[in-house]
Amino acid sequence: MALATASRWPRGSAPLALFVGISIALLVFFAPARHAVAAKAGLALTAPLPDRVPPGIVLRVGDPVTRWVFEHNGWDKKVPFRIEWAEITGGPDVTEAFHAGVLDVGFGASVPPIHAVWMGIPVRIIAFREYADRESRQAYVFGIAPKANIKTLSDLRGKRIAFSPSQVQAQIVIETLKAAGIRREEVTLVELPSSIGGDVYTNALASGAIDAAPIRADLVAQRYIRDFGPRGARILRHPPFRDDGGNIYVPETALADPGKAAALRIFVHYWGLGQAWINAHPEELARGYYATKRGLPLADARVMASYIANVSVPRTWDGAIAYEQAAIDTLGPETKRPRLDAAALFDRRFETIAGDAAAAAKGNR
Template sequence: MSRRGLTRPLIRAALTTTLGLLVLSGCGSDEPGSELALTAALPDAPAEGTVLRVGDPATQVALETSGLIDELGVEVEWANITGGPKTLEAFRADAIDIGSVADIPPLFAHWTGTDVRIVAARESADPANHPVYELGVAPGAKVETIQDLKGKKIAYSPGQAQGALVLNVLREAGLTQDDVEFVEMQSVDDAFSVALASKQVDVAPLGQTLAKTYLAKYERDGASTIDPGVRDDAWTLYTPTTVLADADKAAAIKEYVVAWTKAQQWISDHPDEFAKAYYVEHEGLSPEDAAHVVEAIGTHQVLTDWDAFIARHQETVDTLVEAQDQEPLEVETLYDRRYETVIADAVGGS
């Protein structure tokens, strides 16, 4: 059987309940490998039959569309799971081994008792001109600049990247939490869009895909979006330390981060193909909206040197510690830099 056959997705539907995730965790699981210290050298390859359970649908689509999935040297079970809350729920249900999220979910996993490590990092090649998020504005809410946020109700998700974005936007606008009203909710599916449309909130951060669909539905009613004006492009792969303690799983992740690196480059080099395969066929956008999203997001670069990324991540941590009274954290302790070397070697040898 070809690698393509081995790695065909076994799960297509989004999993939103713990029961569903527990069912998933029983599919294709393999026997645990030998125990591996978190400081030990990574094994060369996983044992035959090792299965890696991955929540990273965008990379799955990129690998399948490009044909790079044939080079993936490990058997994968794909789960259509995205976003910090669902990924963390899946980790806690032992339903997936690795997930793809922004830089905030690993922090809240740590702060809420799930020990995790970041194994890959990516950022925008041009963050100033390609923000990941826009601020959605409810119909009738008069918000044209971030200074207009004063006195407004803002959707706030403390455990997600959107929450940190809101805090950074307020700082950039010269405002504090006392100047606005936070409405705490999780940004799952289209929850923020619905809250905006129903005027439960005046403003909510929306990813480019949601921003486009939100405007398509509600712009005629007076909805709008504005540029948040702050950097928001950090992206990571992360995994529970219990997974890394399994020698075969740790080796499988080594294979996966190499494939992930190649997939991100393919996405940057083939934006039109990716737009059609992921945003149109997988996410259900129109071709016009998909093209807009890809253009708005721009290209990404996988990092082979994590120092500057970690330093910016520490600034985010310090903001959350101050604003949310979180426990101080040296964020570098959440990075497994063994994989930094793996990615650097992969890029250097490509």
């Protein structure tokens, strides 16, 4: 196996990537490394969650979709604490923000919470969602470069594949190679972090810098084929394994603060309500957030909304824990990281909160 690092950002992604990278780096440099100090005097992680939020509590949250849903429904004004919203998304940026002590709540797929712990930042998952139709739907597909001559997954042998160790895309690559019977040394893994919009990967594919990359199966894949399909670009589904989980996760330092722990309990309740609201209002989400807020054409906005408007919020986390353990067991040996017990990543005091809220909201419709 060869691991390469991209020598430059693909065309069109450099300004944004550079701005985000510099911003996060400055936060890390100037902010205190709060995660490094054990919360010895704070709330124990086994103690019951407090019911009362004291005055002055602030939660710093980095999930733009949740922000829009909260503000659209007025929930940010109902909660007994202040929310400071941050435009910090994606596993690598959330991890950096946790490291800097400037974020309390992040959203990510299976790998970011695991990678944070591997980086020495103790975090806990406090809410989980998955596709309601996850048996038939994939969150990611493989984008194939126009001139890569890849028609099946077995053709990945000898090719250059995008690889981001701190994101779920890495898990997808490793599991796909195993399923196809391809050894790591038979491919070149190009270390390249994926952007939320997918532009880094799709630009690299279009330019021929890489041959294949796991990309979102939503608008990212549709745009890629729309723009580059006439030149020979194609999409391949990966083998049947799970790639759909989404986590709300927080640093343990936030949970050790009794006031923030109480606020997180309420936040997770409203987050569960938010998932039910999204399921019931995909058109409103498409028009209000993706079209008006993000500036997408309405047709594209509807595609994006449809991919997050059919989710389930389980009341029990046994399946979620198994999902995270699979990610640990896939990536740990391949990246030389220690094995973790996935159950220890979850704060089960929160287990039923979001699921109960989502079920109640669904029942009231």
